[in-house]
Amino acid sequence: MRYCKKLIEVALPLSEINDASAYDKMPGIGPHPKGIHHWWARLPLPVARAVLFASVVDD
DSSP states (O other): OOOOOBHHHHOOOHHHHHHHHHHHHSTTSSSOGGGTSOOTTOOOHHHHHHHHHHHHSBO
16 A cells, blocks of 8 residues: 655745745734734644645645
């Protein structure tokens, strides 16, 4: 049986994810639900989306 590697095991565009996360963490980027309350342990949404997508998709 052959195992197909997941995208997270092969390549993950870290610089693009970091840029998107930095933009997402900027205060006052417009009417966004995250501006209502500051959650201290909040994971940036681009990171969560990228990790979830890369762990599901085959390379």
